[in-house]
Amino acid sequence: MRSAVGALLRKDLLLQRRTPEAVPAMVLFSIGTFVLFHFALDEREVTGNLASGILWVTLLFAAVLGINRLFVSEREEGGFDGFLLAPVDRTSMLVAKAILLFLFLSVVEVFVLAAFTILLLGPSPWGPLPELILVLALANAGIAVIGTLVAALAIQTRARDLIVPLIALPLSVPLVIAAARACAPLLTEGGAGALEARWLAILGLYDLVFGLLAYAIFDFLLEE
């Protein structure tokens, strides 16, 4: 299984390197959203709850873009058929795609966080950076898992671009609650507040539950 995951991941990364599609789009979209937020809220700088909320809503919408594109090459170029013919565990597709989405989100967040700091964020995020990375990583894992599930669910439907945001947004509400609340004290002006363990617990629980669930039912989304 490990070699299958590795092969799938290499294929996707190669595709991304040759024709970068998802990551630049997600970054550009996020920066555009920050500009919109600046004008919509008429704020030069944001802090605390507001900053955390803007950051997470933007990241989530950007993630939806990535989720939409996740299986497109498989669907359009017949990658599913090739994969199904190969004598490998089908769950390796889930693992590979979830890791890919996680990597996408992480790369996007590097740029987005930098842009956010420059454009909107009041306090410097460098102090609480380790905590911030921890929250981002946990939330990314959750988004990656449900994103892969939703993408696989939606790819075979006629209204794919409608179904993905419709299902992914309500599903990620607990993630956004936990991540935004966890980040809020970190982005407050004048000394970061402490990271609350209960939000990390929610994020971890979410990752665990949906990780196991995805592992159990992903097979059924690929069978032909």
Place this chain on the structure above:
Amino acid sequence: MFGRGLKTLSLITVALIVGAFAMVFFYAPNDADQGFIQKIFYLHVPLAIVALFGFVAGGVYGIKYLRTGDRLHDLRSYVAIHLSLILAVGALVTGSIWARGSWGVWWTWDEPTLVSFLIVFLLYACYQPLRFSIEDPERQARYAAVFAIIAGAFVPLNFMAVRMAESLVHPRVLSTTGGSMPSDMRITFLVSTVAMACLFITLWKYELASKHATFRLRALKRRLADGEDAWTPNPRRSAAPTL
């Protein structure tokens, strides 16, 4: 096949609902704090509880479908979620009316249960569009089952997250767990919940029987019309499962 016992069940449901409503208005005392308006509680909370259980039941039948491949399980799952959506609309509307009556606003974000319920409702509202956008019936059933399972697991998680997010829980006269309720209120509430559950099961069986009968009728018609020009494929597409 699905109609068996439906008559008895319907009669029990009618008796229970009438009894529950009679208890609400004639037996249960007026709430000391909220007064008469608290009577909505006996309608709103059972609606919400039964809807949530219906959603989870849809997930359980989804698991059964994936394990057995029996299309009847898909039908059961579909009908359970479909009915729960209707009850959920009722719960949201009655909750909104209650909020307007006792707090003067149509919607309040301080009530974690209400907020989580809205999120769950929004998620399940995608169930029918999802079904509708998949043409192949076998795949439709499979994907719908996967969705039902994911969403079923999401329900408790979501309630937990939202409840934790609201550090300021509204001062509640009645906790839904029934810990602080006077006994006559608690009995009324229990009877109302059981009545609502019975209503759900009755409607569920009713709809199953109706759908099943329609499918068999259609199959019969197709067989009879076979070879004649009169045959037309089902002109109306629907999100409902077909057998």
Place this chain on the structure above:
Amino acid sequence: MPALPLDEAGKYVAAAYLVFLALVLIYVAIMAGRLARVERDLGEITDLLEQRTAEAEDDERETVPR
């Protein structure tokens, strides 16, 4: 929160219970529509069957040698 007087609260309680009643009645109406469709289908099937038996009888009569 002071308790609402009965005539104020009564409106809201009545509205809530009416919503429930309306939901159930709408459901009944939808099911009635479905029942009508089932009935129509059943009628078509019966017609078809009668037509067929009639045809079969005609065929039989014609094939009988005179």
